[in-house]
Amino acid sequence: xxxxxxxxxxxxxxxxxxxxxxxxxxxxxxxxxxxxxxxxxxxxxxxxxxxxxxxxxxxxxxxxxxxxxxxxxxxxxxxxxxxxxxxxxxxxxxxxxxxxxxxxxxxxxxxxxxxxxxxxxxxxxxxxxxxxxxxxxxxxxxxxxxxxxxxxxxxxxxxxxxxxxxxxxxxxxxxxxxxxxxxxxxxxxxxxxxxxxxxxxxxxxxxxxxxxxxxxxxxxxxxxxxxxxxxxxxxxxxxxxxxxxxxxxxxxxxxxxxxxxxxxxxxxxxxxxxxxxxxxxxxxxxxxxxxxxxxxxxxxxxxxxxxxxxxxxxxxxxxxxxxxxxxxxxxxxxxxxxxxxxxxxxxxxxxxxxxxxxxxxxxxxxxxxxxxxxxxxxxxxxxxxxxxxxxxxxxxxxxxxxxxxxxxxxxxxxxxxxxxxxxxxxxxxxxxxxxxxxxxxxxxxxxxxxxxxxxxxxxxxxxxxxxxxxxxxxxxxxxxxxxxxxxxxxxxxxxxxxx
Amino acid sequence: xxxxxxxxxxxxxxxxxxxxxxxxxxxxxxxxxxxxxxxxxxxxxxxxxxxxxxxxxxxxxxxxxxxxxxxxxxxxxxxxxxxxxxxxxxxxxxxxxxxxxxxxxxxxxxxxxxxxxxxxxxxxxxxxxxxxxxxxxxxxxxxxxxxxxxxxxxxxxxxxxxxxxxxxxxxxxxxxxxxxxxxxxxxxxxxxxxxxxxxxxxxxxxxxxxxxxxxxxxxxxxxxxxxxxxxxxxxxxxxxxxxxxxxxxxxxxxxxxxxxxxxxxxxxxxxxxxxxxxxxxxxxxxxxxxxxxxxxxxxxxxxxxxxxxxxxxxxxxxxxxxxxxxxxxxxxxxxxxxxxxxxxxxxxxxxxxxxxxxxxxxxxxxxxxxxxxxxxxxxxxxxxxxxxxxxxxxxxxxxxxxxxxxxxxxxxxxxxxxxxxxxxxxxxxxxxxxxxxxxxxxxxxxxxxxxxxxxxxxxxxxxxxxxxxxxxxxxxxxxxxxxxxxxxxxxxxxxxxxx
Numbered sequence: 001x002x003x004x005x006x007x008x009x010x011x012x013x014x015x016x017x018x019x020x021x022x023x024x025x026x027x028x029x030x031x032x033x034x035x036x037x038x039x040x041x042x043x044x045x046x047x048x049x050x051x052x053x054x055x056x057x058x059x060x061x062x063x064x065x066x067x068x069x070x071x072x073x074x075x076x077x078x079x080x081x082x083x084x085x086x087x088x089x090x091x092x093x094x095x096x097x098x099x100x101x102x103x104x105x106x107x108x109x110x111x112x113x114x115x116x117x118x119x120x121x122x123x124x125x126x127x128x129x130x131x132x133x134x135x136x137x138x139x140x141x142x143x144x145x146x147x148x149x150x151x152x153x154x155x156x157x158x159x160x161x162x163x164x165x166x167x168x169x170x171x172x173x174x175x176x177x178x179x180x181x182x183x184x185x186x187x188x189x190x191x192x193x194x195x196x197x198x199x200x201x202x203x204x205x206x207x208x209x210x211x212x213x214x215x216x217x218x219x220x221x222x223x224x225x226x227x228x229x230x231x232x233x234x235x236x237x238x239x240x241x242x243x244x245x246x247x248x249x250x251x252x253x254x255x256x257x258x259x260x261x262x263x264x265x266x267x268x269x270x271x272x273x274x275x276x277x278x279x280x281x282x283x284x285x286x287x288x289x290x291x292x293x294x295x296x297x298x299x300x301x302x303x304x305x306x307x308x309x310x311x312x313x314x315x316x317x318x319x320x321x322x323x324x325x326x327x328x329x330x331x332x333x334x335x336x337x338x339x340x341x342x343x344x345x346x347x348x349x350x351x352x353x354x355x356x357x358x359x360x361x362x363x364x365x366x367x368x369x370x371x372x373x374x375x376x377x378x379x380x381x382x383x384x385x386x387x388x389x390x391x392x393x394x395x396x397x398x399x400x401x402x403x404x405x406x407x408x409x410x411x412x413x414x415x416x417x418x419x420x421x422x423x424x425x426x427x428x429x430x431x432x433x434x435x436x437x438x439x440x441x442x443x444x445x446x447x448x449x450x451x452x453x454x455x456x457x458x459x460x461x462x463x464x465x466x467x468x469x470x471x472x473x474x475x476x477x478x479x480x481x482x483x484x485x486x487x488x489x490x491x492x493x494x495x496x497x498x499x
Numbered sequence: 500x501x502x503x504x505x506x507x508x509x510x511x512x513x514x515x516x517x518x519x520x521x522x523x524x525x526x527x528x529x530x531x532x533x534x535x536x537x538x539x540x541x542x543x544x545x546x547x548x549x550x551x552x553x554x555x556x557x558x559x560x561x562x563x564x565x566x567x568x569x570x571x572x573x574x575x576x577x578x579x580x581x582x583x584x585x586x587x588x589x590x591x592x593x594x595x596x597x598x599x600x601x602x603x604x605x606x607x608x609x610x611x612x613x614x615x616x617x618x619x620x621x622x623x624x625x626x627x628x629x630x631x632x633x634x635x636x637x638x639x640x641x642x643x644x645x646x647x648x649x650x651x652x653x654x655x656x657x658x659x660x661x662x663x664x665x666x667x668x669x670x671x672x673x674x675x676x677x678x679x680x681x682x683x684x685x686x687x688x689x690x691x692x693x694x695x696x697x698x699x700x701x702x703x704x705x706x707x708x709x710x711x712x713x714x715x716x717x718x719x720x721x722x723x724x725x726x727x728x729x730x731x732x733x734x735x736x737x738x739x740x741x742x743x744x745x746x747x748x749x750x751x752x753x754x755x756x757x758x759x760x761x762x763x764x765x766x767x768x769x770x771x772x773x774x775x776x777x778x779x780x781x782x783x784x785x786x787x788x789x790x791x792x793x794x795x796x797x798x799x800x801x802x803x804x805x806x807x808x809x810x811x812x813x814x815x816x817x818x819x820x821x822x823x824x825x826x827x828x829x830x831x832x833x834x835x836x837x838x839x840x841x842x843x844x845x846x847x848x849x850x851x852x853x854x855x856x857x858x859x860x861x862x863x864x865x866x867x868x869x870x871x872x873x874x875x876x877x878x879x880x881x882x883x884x885x886x887x888x889x890x891x892x893x894x895x896x897x898x899x900x901x902x903x904x905x906x907x908x909x910x911x912x913x914x915x916x917x918x919x920x921x922x923x924x925x926x927x928x929x930x931x932x933x934x935x936x937x938x939x940x941x942x943x944x945x946x947x948x949x950x951x952x953x954x955x956x957x958x959x960x961x962x963x964x965x966x967x968x969x970x971x972x973x974x975x976x977x978x979x980x981x982x983x984x985x986x987x988x989x990x991x992x993x994x995x996x997x998x
Contacts (some may be wrong), residue, residue, distance in 0.1 A: 001584070001585040001586055001865050002585075003517040003521050003585070004517075004522060005585070006513070006516075006517055006585035006588070006589070007513055007514060007517050009585065009586070009589050010510075010513035010516075010517075010585075010588070010589050010592065011509075011513055013509045013589050013592050013596070014505070014506055014509035014510055014513065014592070015506060015591055015594030016593075016596070017505075017509075017592070017593065017597075018502040018503075018505055018506050018509075019649055020596065020597070021502060021596070022502050031607075031608055031609075033608050033609075034836075035604060035608070035612075035836050035839045035840040036612070036635075036712075036840075037608065037612065038609065038612035038613060038616060039612075039616070040759050042613070042616050044619065044621040044623075045620060045623055045624075045863070046617075046621075046623075046624055046863040046868050047863070047864060047867050047868070048868050048869050049867040049869060050864070050865050050866050050867035050869070050870045051864045051865060051867070053586070053589075053865060054579075055864070056586075056860075056861060056865075056990075058797050060593075063609075063613075064597075064609050064613070064857075065609075066609070067607070067608040067610075067612060067613075068597060068599055068607055068608075068609050068610075068701040069599060069605070069606055069607040069608070070599075071598055071599050071600060071607070072598055078601075079831070082598060082599075082600045082851070083598070084595070084596075084598035085500070086500045086501075086502070086504070086508065086509075087500055087508070087552070087555075088595070089505070089509070089592065089595040089596055090505070090508050090509050090512050091943050092551075092591060092592070092595040093509065093512050093513070093588065093591070093592045093595075094515075094516065094559075095591075096583070096587070096588040096591040096592070096807045097512070097515070097516030097519065097520070097583075097588055098516075098519070098563075099566060099570055099571055099581060099582070099583035099588075099807055099808070100567055100568060100569075100570045100581075101570060101581045101808065105534060106513070106568070107568055108530075108566070108567055108568040108570070109532050109534070109536065109537075109565050109566040109567075109568070110530075110532075110537065110562075110563050110564075110565070111566075111567075113534075113535070113536065113537035113538075113566060114537060114541070114562075114563070114566075114890050117537060117538070117541050118545075120543065121544060121545040122545075124543075124544055124545075125544075125545055136535075146849055147848075147850065147851050148850075149848055149849040149850050150848055150849055153848060154512055156701055158790060160702070173579075175524035176702075177679075177680030177682075178680070180676075180679075180680070181674075181676035181677070181679070181680060192833065192850075193827045193828070193850065194827075194849070194850050195827045196827045197825060197827045197848070197850075200824065200825065200827065201656055201824070201825070201848065203659070203675075203679060203702075209735045210977030227964035234909060246829075246831070247831070277980070302518060302851075308595045308598055309598070309600065309851055309853055310851065310853060325699065325700070326696060326699065326700070327691070328692045328695045328696045328699065329936060330745075331690045331933055331935065332577075332578070332745070332932040332933060332943070333692065337533075337534050340534045341534040341535070349646075349649055349652060349696070349700065349848070350645055350646035350648040350649055350693070350810065351646065351647075351691075351692065351693050351696075352581070352646050352648075352801075352808055354808055358563075361555075362555060364544060364545040364546070365518055365549070365550045365551050365554070365555055366500050366549050366550060366555075367500075367544070368545070368546050368547050368549035368550070369544075369546070369547050370547050370548060370549070396770060402876030403527055433773075433831040434830055434831060435830055435831050437829065441702075444831070469508070478704070
């Protein structure tokens with residue numbers, strides 16, 4: 001393929017993507033295929049002779065699209081969003097076109113420098129403390145990782161090695177292996193699965209402490225666990241606090257947990273993968289009160305900030321423990337500016353790194369910080385609208401709503417809620433997933449797609465209520481009156497959240 | 500930004516990339532900027548109001564390009580290549596456009612299914628044993644990871660947990676922590692830095708055994724180390740053998756190492772990050788003799804196979820140890836087809852995963868397997884051409900050449916070689932890096948860019964010789980006569996490598 005054919009192929013793909021996203025509502029959000037569907041459509045071996053790009057374009061609707069779960073459909077309400085925006089797509093495109101590897105400053109200076117700058121943009125946009133900024137003379141800083149999972153894990157490794165050093169000074173007779181065998185980490189039972197996984201991979205017990213009735217990890221619970229473990233000769237090394245839990249978007253009480261971590265010398269990591277983006281709006285910042293106690297903070301612009309995956313933003317108060325844990329040197333990796341600028345390979349598992357800062361830069365410039373704030377407030381208001389209408393139907397209960405997430409179930413009980421969810425999934429018009437809240441099965445409804453409008457929310461409401469009507473007696477309340485009332489976006493703009 | 504603006508922006512970027520790559524020879528391969536150059540060009544905070552995309556296009560040449568090390572310049576001879584091809588760029592574009600997350604089959608079936616299929620395409624193309632194929636009823640399979648570093652690390656974790664289980668059965672009185680404290684892993688002193696890093700992260704001693712004079716790890720060395728450690732009460736759990744080492748493209752003797760690993764129950768991982776692609780050519784396959792002993796095999800299509808980063812191909816003979824090590828469950832991640840198809844989140848550190856199989860599919864279809872083979876043979880022949888000409892200049896020594904890599908230095912000694920390299924780097928026309936070989940400083944010359952022609956090799960030769968002329972007396976030999984002789988590509992086609 002020469003550059004002329006690339007231009008044709010590339011531009012045809014740009015058109016294809018635009019058309020796909022423009023018309024995404026017309027597709028069932030959940031695909032109809034069964035496992036193995038593609039084996040009938042794709043040959044068992046790669047072709048010997050090269051094909052024309054038009055053959056690939058033809059295959060997209062035949063082979064790929066039937067098996068796509070449309071994460072950017074306005075009817076995708078499962079999980080938290082994965083971001084997708086036009087500037088970020090173009091940023092990803094340019095990153096591939098340049099195709100540099102930014103493992104050290106010298107290996108492509110722009111890659112490291114733009115990353116340092118946009119990480120500062122993000123830190124300021126969220127209102128993070130100054131200690132996290134990339135600046136000369138500072139011991140902290142920020143970088144882009146592939147995922148929150150990766151970040152939680154590597155901070156655990158940094159915490160592990162920092163703790164071993166500390167304990168070794170206190171008890172010089174202990175071997176590193178002995179100390180390692182007594183390390184222990186903590187999070188709440190509401191933490192994301194990736195936190196548990198980090199513990200498994202690091203072989204450090206990750207204790208899932210019980211959250212309170214609001215899904216929050218409290219100081220009392222943590223302190224009790226830490227003291228008990230310490231009295232049993234264990235060494236607490238790491239706490240993962242969640243701001244915006246996966247199940248219920250709960251916020252751990254940082255300002256209470258933080259002082260305990262500080263006192264005990266335990267590394268405090270903040271996982272704000274989804275909800276972190278909301279801190280661009282001052283009305284949400286009270287939820288990160290106590291952030292100054294954090295040793296590391298992570299949120300995913302690739303979730304709610306419109307930057308395509310992968311883009312997980314990680315900041316460290318002190319980068320040295322991570323660098324110490326990860327630093328390996330080779331003659332061929334050295335360069336004359338070492339020490340003057342970060343070599344980001346020491347901040348991550350992999351040696352190679354793509355130019356991911358481009359898509360952050362593009363997204364923030366095209367939207368502006370006002371645009372990002374509008375996006376968050378708009379999505380939160382759509383969630384409020386959904387909640388408002390669904391609550392009018394007394395067959396439903398809405399035990400909780402936070403930011404873009406609404407939890408609901410049927411008052412008729414778990415069995416009915418499960419049936420509702422099954423039937424909705426079978427119909428493939430909406431994608432929703434369950435979780436447990438206060439001992440009951442609930443359905444998570446998340447406003448995910450940036451294309452979502454009030455009319456889309458009404459579509460989702462009608463579908464949910466129609467399925468409920470099939471399962472239960474139709475409501476007596478004439479809930480449609482409420483849907484048909486004009487949607488006044490401003491009325492639902494989130495006024496900040498109650499804790 | 501609406502879809503119309505996206506089409507304009509996206510197509511302008513396609514044109515920009517085509518123009519950039521068409522004219523990449525006109526840019527110095529090494530940039531002229533100093534640390535901090537970008538802080539003068541980019542504001543300290545993100546803009547409040549959104550900007551027009553044309554402002555970004557204007558900034559590319561002003562802000563980004565001055566700081567780019569051009570990895571796809573034909574004069575980039577440092578490291579091993581990072582891939583870049585037109586179909587792969589378009590594949591990355593579509594992956595961003597669809598923006599699905601493939602952590603389970605259900606979360607986007609096409610994402611998992613295409614990955615299973617293209618991993619089989621790759622396995623067959625390389626001639627890997629059947630046990631690595633994705634097929635129903637098989638306990639093995641393949642998946643795409645982000646990097647060889649990641650792969651080396653996660654296989655170490657799988658090996659760790661498999662070994663702990665085995666030892667625990669043998670010595671039920673031992674705790675897991677005790678066993679963990681006695682684990683030990685091995686590689687050669689020629690292994691990539693990522694292997695050392697994997698050991699650091701996993702907190703398992705990674706012993707760098709001395710390689711022989713050809714840079715190979717031999718059976719005797721490994722056996723001696725294993726037996727010594729076992730007699731000291733250690734538990735050997737993991738061996739990383741390298742096929743195509745970073746420094747000198749050396750190949751460990753798999754067919755000798757393999758049986759030892761099998762006998763001792765030690766996990767054998769193969770790191771063929773660069774050279775793995777060469778196995779598409781039957782004439783190179785003798786270098787992976789003994790592959791059937793491998794528990795895991797990894798190569799990077801994002802190095803030499805024209806698939807843009809990130810795309811690291813990993814196969815496991817048995818996937819269960821990895822799944823056991825990584826599996827965490829949540830109600831919201833479950834689906835009705837579990838067990839029938841792999842849920843790839845259990846095969847990797849992160850939960851999220853992009854649709855990376857698209858770019859593999861696009862690349863193999865557009866090039867065809869013949870096209871991939873031609874690419875490898877052409878690049879190897881260009882390396883031979885470089886070697887052939889440089890050897891005519893008796894001031895240079897060429898102690899080794901393998902595939903796309905040629906090692907050379909000045910007979911005048913390390914001091915002169917270092918000066919040569921420094922001066923070349925200062926001139927910014929070529930990018931080369933050093934390593935040590937047989938106790939001497941050598942320069943690694945790698946044919947990296949897919950755009951490289953014989954004329955480009957001649958340009959690089961002229962530059963190297965011109966700099967040598969500055970440092971030493973000009974050669975008496977009239978080496979240019981050799982460069983000016985017509986380049987007969989076929990004469991340099993690699994006939995397979997000597998071991």
